[in-house]
Amino acid sequence: MAQDVQLDSETTKPKYPRSIPFIIGNEAAERFSFYGMRSILATFLVAQFFNPTNNPALQAVAEAKSNESTHFFVTLAYTLPFLGAIVADWFTGKYKIILWISIVYCFGHLFLAIFDSNLDGFIFGLVLVAIGAGGIKSCVSANVGDQFDQTNQSLISKVYGWFYFSINAGSMISTILIPWVYANYGAKWAFGIPGILMALATIIFFSGRKMYVRVPPSGINKNNFVFISLYALFNIGKKKKGQALLDVAKEKFNNEKVEGTKAVYRVMAVFAFVPIFWAMWDQNLSEWVLQAEKLNRHIDLGFLDFTVLAGQVQTVNPVFLLLFIPVFNYGVYPLFSKMGINPTPLRRIGAGLALTCLSFVIIAFLQAKVDAGLHPSIWWQIFAYVILSAGEVLVSITGLEYAYTQAPKSMKSTMSAIWLLTVAAGNYFDVFVNGSIAEGGFFSKFTGADYYWLFTGICGAFLLVYMFVAPRLKERNYIDEPEVTENEVVAENFNL
Template sequence: MTSKSIETEEVQKSNSYPKAVPYIIGNEAAERFSFYGMRSILPTFLIAQFFNPTFNPLLQQTAEAQSNQKVHMFVALAYIMPILGGIAADWFFGKYKVILYVSILYCFGHLMLAMFDTDLALFSIGMTVIAAGAGGIKSNVSANVGDQFDKTNEHFMSKVYGWFYFSINAGSFLSTYFIPEINKKYGSAWAFGIPGVLMALATLIFFLGRKKYIRVPPTGINRNNFIFISFYALINMGKRVKGDHWLDVAKASYDPQKVDDIKAVYRLIIVFAFIPIFWALWDQNLSEWVLQAQKIDLNIGLGFTLLPEQVQIFNPFFLVSFIPVFTYFVYPFFEKLGIKTTPLRRLGVGFFLTALSFVIIAMIQENIDAGGKPSVWWQILAYLVLAWGEILVSITGLEYAYTNSPKSMKSTMTAIFYSTVSIGNLAVSLINENIANKGFFAQLDGAKYFWFFAALMFASFLVYISIASRMKETRYVGVTE
């Protein structure tokens, strides 16, 4: 083959999106409606139904901490399960089978919430089943997006990931508005049952696209995998030649190329180490911020007053509104100025904005603590800033997890990205459990609670920018192994 033909082959690009994209996006929108629909009323429902049904003011602080503890533990479980789902897909069954079968389990979890909304023990089991279902498919759905691309259509990947995230927030937006209304008018059984219907629809949409997907077969368990190589390198670190990477010692017994691939994975993990703090803050907009909304003026003008659970609708609204703005205007604008909007830079700015959103929330809480009743528009401002941070961190993180991990590790590495959500929520859950038990963190009452998390995020941001400047990227897209 001549050099000219090679050059022609390299620049030949497809003008069409992958055929499976509409099914993946439709499935994600319906699934996210189901997840965020049930979650939109969860914090207030747990307090009203189980932890403080008489609304005794003396019990409210403890009840809020108990609700926050349970909600964040639920989210922590939902986002640690992607590791098992990713391994099951990468090693044994493939993404398609894992997504389909676990989605069916997911539907049963919703059914349990609708049937047992007056029994805390059985309701909690339903939450666990939903967490297992949502988590089991999560890493595979987003990785399945990346699997549909090769070198001919890679240039569409960022846009498709943007639309994928758009579908998440479209489903979230609709459910966050309608499910609290349904809960108010028809009760919790309907409010938890309708998301189950949407999950069944999500499963059906995914099944209908079965002939359109590019399916990456499972690799099976082989000795040249991430776990075996990492373990071997750790126990043989004493044999490492001075100046070599700590993983290089494994090259004598394992495939050297696989060892180099895993180096890229650890570079990815270094970046991911900062993301749990982002999620520790972000997920509070669906719990602590909702409880704060019960104490502010919810009149948005024109005679329209929101329910406390509905204020969170502004998060998906702003995301749906600003994802195209960032994709088609903000990033290109800075590129034209000669400022490359690399994933690492996007993450850093996202961390800063997330901390800033908590500064706004802390100031709102100071007003409440002083006896005031601030306007909901201040909380809406915080949601706007948080949405900008989320666009820069979450969308970028999903794409970064896929493009910077080796082919055989893509679902697993996406699962590791999602496990950062679990770690962040676990930390918040434990802090709230400590508050409920009158422990050390009980001193974080009122605005002090939010100032604590704002300071934590700012400190993490400063450490991140000192490390990110030395990080390098290794992209694995359309690479055959």
């Protein structure tokens, strides 16, 4: 009898948690709202607020102001996940943060639609959207993993596959639809529809409230990266000869956590070179869109003849990204391995920075033709997107892998948060440069093609330093060389 029960339990197929459809539906609608709004943001700010008369003499400053606002919005959106994770893990739990911040998110979209002719009200709406998008970002994907237990862990990779599919589906559909709505029905509908989708996302999430597995908050945990770092800094005088600075913290904190903090700093040495990638990559959703407005966007494929809107061109990035992931994993990397060139994560990141530089070389030459009064074909910008997307595979996906493999279990989520901060840092540099241009500061001499050559040069300088530093960086792969700990850390919440 007991044996029959055991056999039945062994042959029972794992079942998907009932909460998963609500989480995936919520994510698809939320990403639609975010990327739909952002697809027209840069062009709208110029046309509505910064150069409504389309005065050529004001265009350069107007575009700089638009880019400054757009990148500040992204900076805020990618800084707040760090704070959202702390609040969720220490005080509220993920469910409450996602629900209440989603409501703030909805009000942000409402402000964008209502104040489409009032700059102060519109900017306030942008801040609310950034708080919404950033506040829930670190919690939503972690909430997926919380829904699984030992009986259905084998399904978690499939669910994350659908989760990321919903992200790409939501963003791709919105970047095609919302620019068309903006062109044909105006800004109120173009910003209103993403708001409706965000309200739908909130309703979907709330509808699954009785089905979620809710991990309770753990309270303030001082055995973490921030507290350990601060303790070591303020007790530097206690450091003994031959002892690492962070070892001072071992007198008060868990040894395993201190060693994990050391690993975080080793990874941060690599991540220091990543913000320039994001400073350039995120321009494809702002500066490149403004450039696309000045290009010949007519596409004739013989069987298909149409004119693409400037805000729709960015849709090719996720398309190329999805195509390149299997190409690199099953083609490029194995090919280099056969040639005797090991495609290590550090080499991949370096190659990605080089390709990002190359994409900007194309954009700079393209902009030079625009500056000369010409209207080159949009195919040139699409070609730049091809190279940029390849660079994204090499830097972004590899960076996430590097953060995971080079950090112990207790610090993996911390590294994910720091990875998001590299996006914020890169965008803040864009804010600084464009703010300087708008105010007639030092960077005001870098307009037109010179703007893109500036970033190409900065990226090239970073790449040269990286080529010198990377071979000398100390690494430890915690997958190949697992740490020896007294207790396995099961829940990968943010240990900040």
